[in-house]
Amino acid sequence: MKWIEVTVTTAPSAVEAVANILLECRTGGVEEEHPSTGVVQLRGYLPVGPATEVTLGAIRRRVLALPQFGLDVGAGRIETTVVEDSGWAHAWKNHFRPFLVGARIWITPTWEDAPPPAGRIAIALDPGMAFGSGLHASTQLCLKVLEDRLRSGARVFDIGTGSGILSIAAAKLGAASVLAIDSDSVAVGVASGNVAHNGVAGVVEVREGDLLQGIRARADVILANLTAEIHLDLLPTVADHLAAGGWVLASGIVAERQLEVEAVARASGLDVREARREAEWRCLVLTAVGGER
Numbered sequence: 001m002k003w004i005e006v007t008v009t010t011a012p013s014a015v016e017a018v019a020n021i022l023l024e025c026r027t028g029g030v031e032e033e034h035p036s037t038g039v040v041q042l043r044g045y046l047p048v049g050p051a052t053e054v055t056l057g058a059i060r061r062r063v064l065a066l067p068q069f070g071l072d073v074g075a076g077r078i079e080t081t082v083v084e085d086s087g088w089a090h091a092w093k094n095h096f097r098p099f100l101v102g103a104r105i106w107i108t109p110t111w112e113d114a115p116p117p118a119g120r121i122a123i124a125l126d127p128g129m130a131f132g133s134g135l136h137a138s139t140q141l142c143l144k145v146l147e148d149r150l151r152s153g154a155r156v157f158d159i160g161t162g163s164g165i166l167s168i169a170a171a172k173l174g175a176a177s178v179l180a181i182d183s184d185s186v187a188v189g190v191a192s193g194n195v196a197h198n199g200v201a202g203v204v205e206v207r208e209g210d211l212l213q214g215i216r217a218r219a220d221v222i223l224a225n226l227t228a229e230i231h232l233d234l235l236p237t238v239a240d241h242l243a244a245g246g247w248v249l250a251s252g253i254v255a256e257r258q259l260e261v262e263a264v265a266r267a268s269g270l271d272v273r274e275a276r277r278e279a280e281w282r283c284l285v286l287t288a289v290g291g292e293r
Contacts, residue, residue, distance in 0.1 A: 011074030141283035164191030171200035228257035
């Protein structure tokens with residue numbers, strides 16, 4: 001099988017944004033290299049197919065548009081090479097090492113044998129071709145909020161689960177049940193494998209679906225690490241799926257879209273209880289009007 005190797009040469013200040021663009025375009029895990037001071041190269045892979053040119057066009061447009069948001073992209077150079085599937089798909093794993101998020105959550109790749117430090121909650125991941133290695137700032141913001149706010153016995157929906165990282169974290173932090181949903185069948189397969197590997201299949205159900213469509217139950221916590229654009233579609237439907245006293249975690253929002261997302265949240269009957277930030281990324285904690293404070 002042939003693949004397109006996509007290499008973006010940029011500046012350190014734009015690394016998180018460029019990595020997010022590549023991951024959203026389903027390039028799998030992103031490899032990061034530093035060939036010289038002030039220069040970063042991010043690399044991902046796309047399968048050759050009918051949608052390849054459209055996806056490459058979207059990557060180019062979004063990377064070149066980043067200066068409009070105040071980000072220095074440096075060279076902003078995007079290079080592509082056709083390669084054969086000969087082991088490259090696992091090369092990025094050399095850059096995925098165990099690391100700590102928050103005070104207790106220890107993220108480790110499934111191929112690492114070393115035990116976690118004492119007192120840490122270990123989440124073993126093979127992100128595969130799905131978003132969610134735990135390296136991205138938007139995911140880390142979500143994990144920290146879960147660590148701080150999730151109550152034992154909570155019912156959780158994880159919308160756009162990707163690798164399943166947030167669902168697994170919720171289960172290991174004491175959630176009674178987690179429904180993990182993704183519209184991408186590849187992500188559903190990856191998440192299912194990670195859920196099983198972490199021994200939480202009895203708590204987490206992974207399902208293919210489109211946001212909250214077709215779900216009639218209510219959750220104590222709704223997790224949504226998505227893009228601002230998708231939040232604008234999701235938030236108007238959230239109140240009907242939120243249990244009394246429940247809350248929504250909306251992450252993956254770039255700083256420039258925060259006020260827009262907050263306005264839609266308020267128009268949808270939600271209050272903004274907390275806003276966390278990491279670089280240009282924002283994470284909102286929302287509750288129903290008059291709900292938990």
